Amino acid sequence: xPKRILQGEVVANANDKTVTVLxxxxxxxxxxxxxxxRSKKFMAHDEHNRVSVxxxxxxxxxxxxxxxxxxxxxxxxxxx
Numbered sequence: 689x690p691k692r693i694l695q696g697e698v699v700a701n702a703n704d705k706t707v708t709v710l711x712x713x714x715x716x717x718x719x720x721x722x723x724x725x726r727s728k729k730f731m732a733h734d735e736h737n738r739v740s741v742x743x744x745x746x747x748x749x750x751x752x753x754x755x756x757x758x759x760x761x762x763x764x765x766x767x768x
Contacts, residue, residue: 696710696744696745698742698743
């Protein structure tokens with residue numbers, strides 16, 4: 689089964705080897721046809737503590753690393 693790859697902005701990196709990534713998606717309301725933004729935070733494993741707050745990163749679904757970490761950081765730095 690393919691693993692989900694998401695892109696978002698790092699909003700916290702206070703914990704060791706862990707970053708919090710805010711992923712935003714745009715959905716259209718079925719009744720009013722207005723596009724609204726939905727966001728969700730994911731905890732991601734950053735093995736070498738390379739990313740910092742404000743970086744745009746891609747994260748990939750992986751096996752559970754801890755109670756809340758189900759993603760790992762793929763790319764560090766600015767992702768287009």
